[in-house]
Amino acid sequence: MNIVIDGIRVSLELLNAQRYRNMEVIPVSLNRNGHKDYLTLKRGISAGFVEISECEVSTVGTVLARNKSNVPLVLIDGDEIVGAKQNRIMNRSLIVPPLTTMEVSVSCTEQGRWHYDRTGYRTHFDYSDIAADFSTRRNKAEDLFENDSCQSTVWNSIHDLERKTSFKSRTSALHDNFINLRSKLDEYLKHFHVEYGQRGAIFIINGEIKGLELFANPLIYHDYHEKIFRSYIMEAIVDYRSSCGCENFYGFLREISCSEFRPSRRERIGRHLHFANDCGFGAALFDGCTLVHLNYFSGGKSRTIRRKTGRRYGSFRDFVDDS
Numbered sequence: 001m002n003i004v005i006d007g008i009r010v011s012l013e014l015l016n017a018q019r020y021r022n023m024e025v026i027p028v029s030l031n032r033n034g035h036k037d038y039l040t041l042k043r044g045i046s047a048g049f050v051e052i053s054e055c056e057v058s059t060v061g062t063v064l065a066r067n068k069s070n071v072p073l074v075l076i077d078g079d080e081i082v083g084a085k086q087n088r089i090m091n092r093s094l095i096v097p098p099l100t101t102m103e104v105s106v107s108c109t110e111q112g113r114w115h116y117d118r119t120g121y122r123t124h125f126d127y128s129d130i131a132a133d134f135s136t137r138r139n140k141a142e143d144l145f146e147n148d149s150c151q152s153t154v155w156n157s158i159h160d161l162e163r164k165t166s167f168k169s170r171t172s173a174l175h176d177n178f179i180n181l182r183s184k185l186d187e188y189l190k191h192f193h194v195e196y197g198q199r200g201a202i203f204i205i206n207g208e209i210k211g212l213e214l215f216a217n218p219l220i221y222h223d224y225h226e227k228i229f230r231s232y233i234m235e236a237i238v239d240y241r242s243s244c245g246c247e248n249f250y251g252f253l254r255e256i257s258c259s260e261f262r263p264s265r266r267e268r269i270g271r272h273l274h275f276a277n278d279c280g281f282g283a284a285l286f287d288g289c290t291l292v293h294l295n296y297f298s299g300g301k302s303r304t305i306r307r308k309t310g311r312r313y314g315s316f317r318d319f320v321d322d323s
Contacts, residue, residue: 028214214295
């Protein structure tokens with residue numbers, strides 16, 4: 001089927017579902033999405049081609065990303081970096097051109113620390129194997145559709161997560177919450193595998209569609225598979241209920257095309273959009289006509305975007321577009 005994102009058609013192929021307990025996942029492949037190469041944060045830091053550091057004058061909401069390679073670096077919305085003065089997450093997906101240093105918008109995920117840690121007072125960040133949990137990312141997407149800042153929303157989401165898990169980190173660090181539930185997260189994770197050619201997934205928890213993640217190519221998806229899954233698995237753990245069927249995910253996807261799209265501040269490479277519709281909020285990053293990353297989360301405040309349909313979702317035939 002096809003979805004249309006601000007005039008650009010993206011063709012999806014839905015693969016066989018995978019299930020465990022109260023969580024179901026529909027792997028997704030993309031057709032004809034280009035073949036550009038990008039360096040991920042994981043591979044870039046590991047190879048010494050990428051450095052993320054505090055700015056010369058440190059601020060909570062901004063860090064410096066240095067790409068020393070000859071390949072564009074892609075930074076993914078919700079991706080966490082740890083160390084320096086406090087842990088952060090990326091506020092949106094963006095591309096750092098080759099041989100370039102640029103400022104990156106971030107949010108703090110460790111409210112109780114604003115000083116260098118004990119590992120040599122390093123100003124640069126380390127790679128983290130987590131991304132922000134689903135609720136934090138969804139709430140952040142909703143906030144950024146209307147505002148330039150989402151820091152208070154991120155902190156409130158982390159406090160809410162700590163309340164749900166009855167766990168209190170010494171520095172209110174999101175990362176510590178994932179470490180605390182590592183064994184449960186990994187128990188879920190081992191039941192979901194990467195399909196050949198997979199570039200994303202639809203996530204369903206307790207019979208409710210929660211979100212969609214899409215990446216430019218299978219290599220980038222592979223680097224983010226575990227991080228993105230843990231993000232949603234956290235929601236499955238803290239809000240465990242028995243599954244009871246599923247909504248029409250074809251209709252869920254179709255709603256993307258009916259969204260209101262708002263461009264973000266233009267960077268040197270790529271075009272970033274925030275979008276919202278009657279059912280949820282999301283963001284997309286394009287490099288030309290190539291979709292580099294998209295996330296779309298259901299829920300949040302009730303909205304009427306452009307039109308009010310008077311329905312939730314229609315039938316399968318209403319939304320499948322084979323053209």
